Amino acid sequence: MTPKRQKRLYIILAIVFGTSLAVGLTMYALNQNINLFYSASQIANGEAPTDARMRVGGMVVDGSLERSTDSLRVSFELTDYENTVKVVFTGILPDLFREGQGIIAQGKMDTQGAFQADEVLAKHDENYMPPEIAESMKPKKEVAQ
Amino acid sequence: MIPELGEFALILALGFSFILAVIPLYGAATLNTLWMDYAKPLARAQFTFLLISFICLGYAFANDDFSVQYVANHSNSQLPIEFKLSAIWGGHEGSLLLWAFILSGWTLAVSLFSRGLPLDMLARVLGVMGIIATGFISFLLWTSSPFERYLPRFPADGADLNPLLQDFGLIVHPPMLYMGYVGFSVAFAFAIAALLSGRLDAAWARWSRPWTNVAWAFLGAGITLGSWWAYYELGWGGWWFWDPVENASLMPWLVGTALIHSLAVTEKRGVFKSWTLLLAIFAFSLSLLGTFLVRSGVLTSVHAFASDPERGFFILVLLLLTIGGSLTLYAFKAPNVKSESSFGWLSREMLLLINNVFLVVMAITVLLGTLYPLLIDALGSGKISVGPPYFNALFVPIMSLLALSMGISGAARWRQTSVAGLKKQLLVPAIISLVVGIIFPFIYGDGFNFRVFLGMTISTWVIATTAKEFKDKFRNANSITAKLSQLTPSYYGMMLAHVGVAVVAIGITLVSTYSEERDMRMAPGDKIELADYQFEFKGAKKVKGANFTADEGTIEVTLEGEPVVTLYPQKRHYTVKRSMMTEASIDAGLFRDLYLAMGEPLGDDGAWAIRVHYKPYVRWLWLGGLFMALGGILTVFDKRYRKKSTGEVAHA
Numbered sequence: 001m002t003p004k005r006q007k008r009l010y011i012i013l014a015i016v017f018g019t020s021l022a023v024g025l026t027m028y029a030l031n032q033n034i035n036l037f038y039s040a041s042q043i044a045n046g047e048a049p050t051d052a053r054m055r056v057g058g059m060v061v062d063g064s065l066e067r068s069t070d071s072l073r074v075s076f077e078l079t080d081y082e083n084t085v086k087v088v089f090t091g092i093l094p095d096l097f098r099e100g101q102g103i104i105a106q107g108k109m110d111t112q113g114a115f116q117a118d119e120v121l122a123k124h125d126e127n128y129m130p131p132e133i134a135e136s137m138k139p140k141k142e143v144a145q
Numbered sequence: 146m147i148p149e150l151g152e153f154a155l156i157l158a159l160g161f162s163f164i165l166a167v168i169p170l171y172g173a174a175t176l177n178t179l180w181m182d183y184a185k186p187l188a189r190a191q192f193t194f195l196l197i198s199f200i201c202l203g204y205a206f207a208n209d210d211f212s213v214q215y216v217a218n219h220s221n222s223q224l225p226i227e228f229k230l231s232a233i234w235g236g237h238e239g240s241l242l243l244w245a246f247i248l249s250g251w252t253l254a255v256s257l258f259s260r261g262l263p264l265d266m267l268a269r270v271l272g273v274m275g276i277i278a279t280g281f282i283s284f285l286l287w288t289s290s291p292f293e294r295y296l297p298r299f300p301a302d303g304a305d306l307n308p309l310l311q312d313f314g315l316i317v318h319p320p321m322l323y324m325g326y327v328g329f330s331v332a333f334a335f336a337i338a339a340l341l342s343g344r345l346d347a348a349w350a351r352w353s354r355p356w357t358n359v360a361w362a363f364l365g366a367g368i369t370l371g372s373w374w375a376y377y378e379l380g381w382g383g384w385w386f387w388d389p390v391e392n393a394s395l396m397p398w399l400v401g402t403a404l405i406h407s408l409a410v411t412e413k414r415g416v417f418k419s420w421t422l423l424l425a426i427f428a429f430s431l432s433l434l435g436t437f438l439v440r441s442g443v444l445t446s447v448h449a450f451a452s453d454p455e456r457g458f459f460i461l462v463l464l465l466l467t468i469g470g471s472l473t474l475y476a477f478k479a480p481n482v483k484s485e486s487s488f489g490w491l492s493r494e495m496l497l498l499i500n501n502v503f504l505v506v507m508a509i510t511v512l513l514g515t516l517y518p519l520l521i522d523a524l525g526s527g528k529i530s531v532g533p534p535y536f537n538a539l540f541v542p543i544m545s546l547l548a549l550s551m552g553i554s555g556a557a558r559w560r561q562t563s564v565a566g567l568k569k570q571l572l573v574p575a576i577i578s579l580v581v582g583i584i585f586p587f588i589y590g591d592g593f594n595f596r597v598f599l600g601m602t603i604s605t606w607v608i609a610t611t612a613k614e615f616k617d618k619f620r621n622a623n624s625i626t627a628k629l630s631q632l633t634p635s636y637y638g639m640m641l642a643h644v645g646v647a648v649v650a651i652g653i654t655l656v657s658t659y660s661e662e663r664d665m666r667m668a669p670g671d672k673i674e675l676a677d678y679q680f681e682f683k684g685a686k687k688v689k690g691a692n693f694t695a696d697e698g699t700i701e702v703t704l705e706g707e708p709v710v711t712l713y714p715q716k717r718h719y720t721v722k723r724s725m726m727t728e729a730s731i732d733a734g735l736f737r738d739l740y741l742a743m744g745e746p747l748g749d750d751g752a753w754a755i756r757v758h759y760k761p762y763v764r765w766l767w768l769g770g771l772f773m774a775l776g777g778i779l780t781v782f783d784k785r786y787r788k789k790s791t792g793e794v795a796h797a
Contacts, residue, residue: 004487015502022506026513026539033535034517037528055530067747072664072754091664092744092754095380095725 035106043109044083050109056085057104065099075114078105089117096122148213151201152292155242158194158249159282161187165252165275169268173341181268188256188271191278192249199246202233202291212299215239215291221305221721223692231316232306237440237456238291240319244436245281247320247327252278255331255356262352269338270331277330280463288456305692305721314374322367322394326432328360329397332404333429336422337471340478346485350412350421355781357408357425358638361401362777368394369770380727380742382662382758384766387536392515393435399508400428403501405777410497414559415485417498422479424501426471431508433464438515489561496554503547510539541599548603548650551643552610570617574609581605590659600654607647611640638779645772652765661759664744668752676759678739679703684751685743693717695728698743698753702732709739714755716743737761 037055038048048054058078065076072091076099077084087105097103097120105117165187172180202215206229211217219232219239234240252274259267285291335353339345371394376384385391404424411421437460488494514531521529556570582602586594622628661676669684683699695715702709714730729742737759744754 007490018502019506022510022543026510029535029538030514030517030531033532033538034529035532037530053532055528069748070666072666072744072747092381092742092756095727 037104040078040080040083040085043085043115048109050111053106053108055104055106056087056115057102058085059102060097060099062099078103078115086114087117087120088114089120091120093120094122147201147204148210148292148294151198151205152286152290154194154197154201155282155286155290155292158191158198158245159279159286161191161194162249162275162278162282165191166272166279167275168272169275170272170341173265173268173272176265178264181264184268184271185256187275188249188252191275192253195242195246195249195282199233199242202239202242203230205292206230206232209303211301211303212294212296213291214293214295217295217300217303219303219306221303221692223721224303224306224311225691227316228306228311232310234319234323235306235310235315238285238289240323241281241285241289241440242291243320244323244327245278245285247323248274248278248281248330251327251331251356255334259352265342266338266344266349266352269341270334273334273337274330277334277467280466284456284459284463288459302721305719308693308717308719308722308724308726309378311692311719312374312378314370314378318367318370318374321363321370325360325362325364325367325401326394326397326435328356328363329401329425329429329432331356331360332401332425333471336425337474340422340471340474343478343481345418345422345482347412347415350408351786353425354405354408354412355783355786357401358405358777358780361398361405362774364394364398364401365770365777366774368398369767369774372770373767376763377729377731380729381756382729382740382742382760384656384763387514387531387533389515390435390439392511392536393431393438396508396511396515397428397431397435399504399511400424400431403504403508404428406497407501410494414488414494416488416494418482418484419475419479420498420501422475422482424505426468426475430464430468430471431512433460433467437461437464486560488559491557491564491567492561493554493557493559496550496557499550500547500554503543503550507540507543507547510543511536544650545599545603548607548646551646552606555610555614555643570613571610574606574613577609578602578605589655594658597654597658600650600658604647604650604654607650608644611643611647615640633784634782635780638776640776641779642773642776645769645776648765648769648772650769652762652767652769655762656760656766659761660763662757664754664756666747666752667755668750671752673757675757676737677704678709678759680741680755680757682753682755685746685753688715690717692721693719693726696743696746696753698741698755700730700741700755702739712739712741714741714743716745733764735764738763 035053035055037057040056040058042048043056048056056078058080061077061079061084064084065074067074073088074090074093075086075088077086079085087107088110089105089107094103101122104121105115106119106121107115107117110116165184168180168187169184172178172183204210205213205216206220207226209216209220209222209229211220215236215238219236220229224232232239234243252271255270255274256267259270262270332353335349335356339349339353368391371391372384375386376382404421407417407421407424410417437457440456440460514535517531518529521527552574553567553571556567558566579602582598582605583593585601586592586597590597618632619625619628663673663675665671665673667673667682669682672679672681674680679702681701681703683701685696685698688695688697695717697713697715700712700714702712710732712730712732715728717726717728718724719726727742727744729740731741732739738761740756740758740760742756744756746753
């Protein structure tokens with residue numbers, strides 16, 4: 001092997017090694033930080049884990065919003081037209097949050113079966129429905145109609 | 146009538162771009178000067194008709210022509226005129242028209258500022274850009290024409306522009322960003338032209354460099370503006386969300402950063418040629434991918450206002466053709482590319498290569514995090530999202546390593562450098578930055594903090610090594626002023642951009658560590674204290690704007706009894722769209738921002754949910770971003786880019 005070739009080989013080996021290290025770390029970080037999406041029915045059926053962070057999405061049930069009088073604590077129910085799940089959140093709700101609107105909450109299930117959200121997302125277009133919600137509700141809505 | 150004229154102009158532009166895509170390229174392949182000469186006038190014609198088309202759409206907006214669907218959906222007679230005009234790119238169809246228009250603008254610019262460029266090179270570059278334009282204008286005409294009518298019955302008034310977009314940010318952010326995205330098409334076209342002609346020398350790098358630097362600068366400025374806009378407009382004080390669409394703009398920027406450095410080495414040393422070509426191809430491909438992600442609605446994102454699978458499919462095909470076609474060409478032609486010199490293990494070339502690898506690895510990790518949810522979904526294994534912790538976990542270490550080797554590469558010499566020499570150069574900056582890193586958290590914060598230590602050390606490192614390098618330029622200079630004017634604009638640009646990196650890093654570190662925020666229920670007369678500031682809520686009243694009504698809160702801010710400022714955050718209700726919008730009120734400063742936003746009214750006693758933020762050094766994020774962009778622009782003013790270089794081509 002000529003010295004030039006040898007040098008090239010080392011460079012390639014270094015790049016391959018570096019890249020695989022990066023990819024390995026990336027996959028590790030990815031697995032630690034993905035949030036699975038669950039619908040209200042999946043939670044009712046006990047499919048959702050109780051200790052992991054996840055996302056839950058659905059429509060806010062009309063008349064379910066309750067506000068605490070002395071703090072920013074709110075609770076509301078999310079439905080996929082089959083089951084509902086209670087969501088508890090402390091903080092300021094997004095502008096587009098309202099009853100009857102599709103939203104996504106991020107957080108954990110607590111032991112009482114309520115979802116403790118640390119983030120509530122409503123999309124910025126009132127006609128827009130997050131694809132996850134649309135899909136999780138599709139079969140049920142047809143039954144309901 | 147006017148909208149039809151616009152559509153017709155668009156069809157004519159498509160015709161010209163198609164001819165531009167065929168004739169000059171064929172002429173270059175057969176060495177037919179006459180056919181190559183067509184490139185310039187065709188570029189001009191294409192630009193003219195896209196300009197007409199663009200003006201026609203602007204005319205429809207300005208005159209409230211609600212028989213045009215796009216205008217009816219994105220405007221309203223009550224909308225202030227500046228937003229009517231910027232609503233041109235407030236939706237899918239119009240922003241694509243802007244895309245095509247900017248592309249034709251870049252094409253025109255290349256045809257105008259190319260006196261040093263050999264004719265066949267120019268013909269090829271413009272031809273490749275013609276191919277891209279053909280793809281995009283067809284996309285516009287077939288799937289998303291902004292000129293379609295609501296006939297015979299059209300609405301009396303428009304549906305109004307999304308309130309989030311009724312802002313100065315919309316006027317400047319998309320055009321800047323698109324200038325960057327589309328600007329990489331020039332770098333791409335130069336790369337393809339080099340592959341086609343087989344000529345890839347220092348002269349080629351010199352032609353391609355200013356275009357790439359400018360595109361990179363625009364993209365950086367666009368991202369910076371977007372971050373600033375999101376910060377004040379979305380009402381919750383975040384400045385980067387790792388949202389798929391943000392990632393879509395960050396990826397080409399990262400690869401573009403690698404590209405401008407690799408191009409510099411190609412020009413100066415004649416190495417890294419194939420790598421440069423590959424980066425140019427990827428930078429533009431990622432720009433297209435960004436357009437695809439934003440426009441197809443495949444990802445859940447704040448930017449996904451509307452989605453249409455057919456459009457997504459069209460862009461996907463365009464994307465696959467671009468990447469597939471250019472990589473095939475690359476596979477056949479790149480092996481012929483020869484390096485013109487060699488370099489040692491420890492040299493500036495090698496360090497720049499390492500920097501390049503870091504940047505590309507970062508782009509790949511962002512790409513992975515962005516596309517992973519799509520991949521999992523396509524495999525049918527559930528709906529997931531990848532959270533910011535993933536990106537932060539990778540971004541911080543990779544960028545720290547990058548900053549470390551940035552400092553070293555500035556001190557290293559081309560070709561070969563010695564460890565002893567590097568030590569001598571870097572010892573003082575290393576000590577300074579470690580000391581600053583250790584002391585800063587004690588002085589500014591209340592104790593040692595590893596994140597602050599890391600952030601401040603690497604930022605100081607970058608600044609100190611840059612300053613040292615700058616100072617060393619004067620070691621043998623007789624007169625400082627003479628030396629100052631002797632240094633090229635691109636050298637100053639580089640210094641400025643590198644300092645910008647450090648300024649951004651300081652901003653990120655400090656704002657993400659020392660920010661304080663509270664969401665509070667506040668009745669009139671309530672006070673809270675945050676970071677030594679006192680905030681007193683005086684109550685809210687109704688106010689009226691051009692196309693909205695609002696509840697406006699009054700909050701007095703004092704610091705140790707002294708009044709600082711009175712802030713008026715609003716909760717707006719846009720009457721036409723019937724939607725709510727939070728308008729934050731910000732007291733901006735170089736060292737801290739006070740950020741107030743209103744949530745919702747609570748109860749009968751006039752109480753509101755109020756969000757109070759104290760954000761130290763948040764402005765540094767955007768300041769640093771602007772430094773980098775300005776640095777990129779400065780590089781273009783080098784004299785060597787303007788001199789006629791045909792004579793040098795042969796031996797370069």
